[in-house]
Amino acid sequence: MIIASNFKTNHTRSSTHEYMQKLDTFVRESGSAQRVMVFPPATALDRFDTAEQITTGVQNAYPVEKGSFTGEIGLEQIDEFGLKTILIGHSERRHIFGETQALCAKKYAFFQEQGFEIVYCIGEPREVREQGIEAVVDYNFAQLEGIDLSYEKLIVAYEPVWAIGTGLSASVEQIDETMTHLRKKIKAPLLYGGSVKPANTEEILKIADCDGVLVGTASWDVEAFCEMIAIADKLG
Ligand code: 13P
Numbered sequence: 645m646i647i648a649s650n651f652k653t654n655h656t657r658s659s660t661h662e663y664m665q666k667l668d669t670f671v672r673e674s675g676s677a678q679r680v681m682v683f684p685p686a687t688a689l690d691r692f693d694t695a696e697q698i699t700t701g702v703q704n705a706y707p708v709e710k711g712s713f714t715g716e717i718g719l720e721q722i723d724e725f726g727l728k729t730i731l732i733g734h735s736e737r738r739h740i741f742g743e744t745q746a747l748c749a750k751k752y753a754f755f756q757e758q759g760f761e762i763v764y765c766i767g768e769p770r771e772v773r774e775q776g777i778e779a780v781v782d783y784n785f786a787q788l789e790g791i792d793l794s795y796e797k798l799i800v801a802y803e804p805v806w807a808i809g810t811g812l813s814a815s816v817e818q819i820d821e822t823m824t825h826l827r828k829k830i831k832a833p834l835l836y837g838g839s840v841k842p843a844n845t846e847e848i849l850k851i852a853d854c855d856g857v858l859v860g861t862a863s864w865d866v867e868a869f870c871e872m873i874a875i876a877d878k879l880g
Contacts, residue, residue, distance in 0.1 A: 645849060645876045646799065646835060646856030648681035648763065649863035650703065650731065651688075660688035663866045668694040670870040678876045679856070681763070683731055686717050691725050701729030701763065704737060707754030719758060729761040733787065735805045739769075749790030761797040763858065766826075767838070770806035773818075781825045788829065798832040801858040807838025809861060814838055816847050823853035842871045849879055 655663060664682065671680060672695050680698045692700055706716035722730075732755065733748040748764075755762055766787040768780045784802070792798075802822060807814045814822075819836050826834060836848050837858035848857060856876075863869040 645879075646679045646681060646833060647869075647873050647876055648683070648801075648835065648856065648858045649869050650683045650734070650837075650858060650860050651685055651864060652703070652736070652860055653685060654864050655684060655688060657688045657690075660684045661690070661692075664692045664694055664698075664700075666866045667870065668692075668698060670866075671695050671698060671873070674870075674874060674877065676873050676877050678873050680873060681729065686721075689722070689725050689727065699729050699761070700725075700727055701731060701761070702727055703731050703734070705730060705751070705755075707751045728759065729763070730755050731763045731765065731801075733765040735765060735767050735803060735808060739805065745787060745789055748787075752791050756792060756795050756797075759797070761799070762795070763799045763801055763835070764791060765801045765803050765837070765858075767803040767805050767808075773804060773806055777821060777825070780822060784822070784826060785829065793830060793832065795832075799835060799855075800826070800830050800832050801835040801837050802826060803837035803858065809839070811839050811861075813840060813844050813848070816851060819848065819854065820851045823851060827853045840872070842868055842875065845872045845875045846879065849876055 683701045683703045706713045706718050708718040710718050710720040732751050737743045766784045768783040772779050772783045804814050833855035835856045835858045840857045840859045841862035
């Protein structure tokens, strides 16, 4: 399973170091078999001395090596830490910062060309969910436009916008039904994200097409994140 933490705009450089140390100790001592990913904010990126199964990634970057793009980071800043994993298409990038599908696809193509592992996020807003499963599937498929789904380093995260940061996860039935449809097009590992926490991790990880979780809020506390890793380990 893949158990991933998206810090979003949380944690400092020093608290990230502390977090990574605690996480590493837990993973080593528990002998966890999970693939663990952490996406700290850009200011806290670093080379962390962690077990091989823990991957550090970047939450966002502009598809350039370097240049005049105030406020953005590019390949040069990521390369400094030898990082090779990136989140693309997160709903907060799309909806708060206005990233279009064309920009997401451009970022995808750039980082694919650079051989990055890409966690590509899709997910429908509430008004689409209210229209029923057909609208949901159409909306999510539209977010795959321009994305090379045959890329071997692709992971897709299905994160319904209405379930993100709300404390209200999608139901097991909703996730299961949506992932079954997504599976028709997506062969890559599929993660679910949206109010995942220790209390619902087990039922979500048991969903047939679900290969892991991408966690925001609940994962900012390292103990809770480790608890979710332990739940995945228990499931075998
Ligand atoms: P929450 O776990 O806070 O709902 O966030 C999910 C998410 O957006 C992960 O990328």
